[in-house]
Amino acid sequence: MNSLPEQLVDGTAGDSGFDVGARLRAVREANGLSQRELARRAGVTNGTISLIEQNKNSPSVSSLKKVLDGIPMTLAEFFAQDEPPQDQVFFRAAELVTLTRGAVSFRQVGARAGHALQILHEHYAPGADTGRAMLRHDGEEGGIVLRGRIELTVGDRREILGPGDAYHFSSRIPHRFRNPGDEECELISACTPPYL
Amino acid sequence: MNSLPEQLVDGTAGDSGFDVGARLRAVREANGLSQRELARRAGVTNGTISLIEQNKNSPSVSSLKKVLDGIPMTLAEFFAQDEPPQDQVFFRAAELVTLTRGAVSFRQVGARAGHALQILHEHYAPGADTGRAMLRHDGEEGGIVLRGRIELTVGDRREILGPGDAYHFSSRIPHRFRNPGDEECELISACTPPYL
DNA sequence: TAACAGTGTTTAAAAAACTCAACAACGCAA
DNA sequence: TTGCGTTGTTGAGTTTTTTAAACACTGTTA
Structure with missing residues (x-):
C-alpha cells in the first residue's frame, strides 16, 4: 500500500522544524566532499546521503552520526545551529x-x-x-x-x-x-x- | 531473514559514542514524565520511548525531534554534553x-x-x-x-x-x-x- | 563524434524503526 | 486479600529507512 510514496517530510524544513537535509548538504559542501566521498568515509552508500539531503528520508541518529563522523563533526555541532536569536540584554x-x-x-x-x-x-x-x-x-x-x-x-x-x-x-x-x-x-x- | 534481530547498538553507549537512550531517560525523568505521558505529548507510542531508552533501536531524527518537542527540548540541547567533576557544594x-x-x-x-x-x-x-x-x-x-x-x-x-x-x-x-x-x-x- | 570519469538521483529488495496490543510488576485504596 | 491504575517491557505486523545497482547528466579527452 504505497500509492503515494512521496516525500513524507516536506521538501524544505521537514517536519522537524530543522532542515536536516539542507544542513547536511551545506556542511558537506563546506568541507569540499562529494556525496560518494562522504559516503565512503562514513561507511554508508551515496544513495543514503542523497536521500537525506533531499529530505526524502529522516536518518536514524546512528546513521546520521556515522555520516557526521566522515566530516568529521559531532551531533551537537550539527544541531547547534538552530538556537534562536533572542537578544534582549537589559531587563528592568x-x-x-x-x-x-x-x-x-x-x-x-x-x-x-x-x-x-x-x-x-x-x-x-x-x-x-x-x-x-x-x-x-x-x-x-x-x-x-x-x-x-x-x-x-x-x-x-x-x-x-x-x-x-x-x-x-x-x-x-x-x-x-x-x-x-x-x-x-x-x-x-x-x-x-x-x-x- | 531475521535470525538475529538482536540489538545492533550495544546495550550501553551504542555505536554513536553518545548514549541516546540514557540521555533520553535522564531528561524524561528530570522532567517528571512517564514514558506514556511523554509519548502522548510527543505523538508517538510508549513502546517507542521504551525501545529508544534501552538502546534497542536508534530513533530517526524526525522521531527524536517529536519526542523532544514533548519535553520540550531542542536537538541542540539534547546533544550538548556536560562534564562536571569537582565537588565542594557549600561555601561559607x-x-x-x-x-x-x-x-x-x-x-x-x-x-x-x-x-x-x-x-x-x-x-x-x-x-x-x-x-x-x-x-x-x-x-x-x-x-x-x-x-x-x-x-x-x-x-x-x-x-x-x-x-x-x-x-x-x-x-x-x-x-x-x-x-x-x-x-x-x-x-x-x-x-x-x-x-x- | 565517442568514451570516460565525475556528479547527483532513482528503484526494488533488505534491514531497521515504529505501532499496536498484550504482558508482568509495582503501589495504593477498598 | 482483591481490584484498579500505573509503570516499563515485549512480540507480531506495518511502515520507513538503507542498500545495491542502475540511471541521467555534466565536463574532459581522444
Whole structure:
C-alpha cells in the first residue's frame, strides 16, 4: 500500500522544524566532499546521503552520526545551529518574569529557551520546600544567599546557609531546598542549562 | 531473514559514542514524565520511548525531534554534553575567594576550572571600570544588581541599571562595566564557561 | 563524434524503526 | 486479600529507512 510514496517530510524544513537535509548538504559542501566521498568515509552508500539531503528520508541518529563522523563533526555541532536569536540584554526590575511554585517564587532574567544560562532571583517563604522528591536534572547550579536562611540537601550532604554563603554543585545529584526558619529567604542562583 | 534481530547498538553507549537512550531517560525523568505521558505529548507510542531508552533501536531524527518537542527540548540541547567533576557544594561567606582588579572586586563561588558555570559576587567602587578595551570571550553571562548603579555597554547598546535590574547577553559581544555614580555598586553575576 | 570519469538521483529488495496490543510488576485504596 | 491504575517491557505486523545497482547528466579527452 504505497500509492503515494512521496516525500513524507516536506521538501524544505521537514517536519522537524530543522532542515536536516539542507544542513547536511551545506556542511558537506563546506568541507569540499562529494556525496560518494562522504559516503565512503562514513561507511554508508551515496544513495543514503542523497536521500537525506533531499529530505526524502529522516536518518536514524546512528546513521546520521556515522555520516557526521566522515566530516568529521559531532551531533551537537550539527544541531547547534538552530538556537534562536533572542537578544534582549537589559531587563528592568519590573520586567523580570515571576514564576511561582507554592511557597517559592522565582524572578527570572530573560527567556528560558535558547540559552545556556538561567539566572533566578528566588524567594522562599518560611517553611517553603522544593519537596521530598529530590530534584535531578542535567547541568550545574549555584547561588549566593542574600537574606534569611536556607537548608540545602545535595546527595547525602546537608547544610544551612545564611547571608553571604554560597553553593555550587552538579544538578545530576539529587537536591532539595527548604527554608527552615521564620524569616523569608532570598537568594540569587544560576544554572545551566535552564530546566524550569 | 531475521535470525538475529538482536540489538545492533550495544546495550550501553551504542555505536554513536553518545548514549541516546540514557540521555533520553535522564531528561524524561528530570522532567517528571512517564514514558506514556511523554509519548502522548510527543505523538508517538510508549513502546517507542521504551525501545529508544534501552538502546534497542536508534530513533530517526524526525522521531527524536517529536519526542523532544514533548519535553520540550531542542536537538541542540539534547546533544550538548556536560562534564562536571569537582565537588565542594557549600561555601561559607568567609571561604569565597576574593579577586581584585583595581576598583572592582569579585567574590567567587567555588573553583574556577572544570565547571560550566561560574558565579561571582561583584563590587564596583565609584568610578570603577572594566576598561575601555571591551571584553569579549565565549559563553553567556548575566546578573542582577543588588545595590548602587552600573553602566553596562553591550555592543552598541548602553544602559544604566539599578537595584533589581538585570542583564543577560552572549559574551562574544564586546562589553564593558562601569560604575558612574558616587556609591559602591554590588551585583551578582553568572557566566558560562568561566573565563577569569 | 565517442568514451570516460565525475556528479547527483532513482528503484526494488533488505534491514531497521515504529505501532499496536498484550504482558508482568509495582503501589495504593477498598 | 482483591481490584484498579500505573509503570516499563515485549512480540507480531506495518511502515520507513538503507542498500545495491542502475540511471541521467555534466565536463574532459581522444
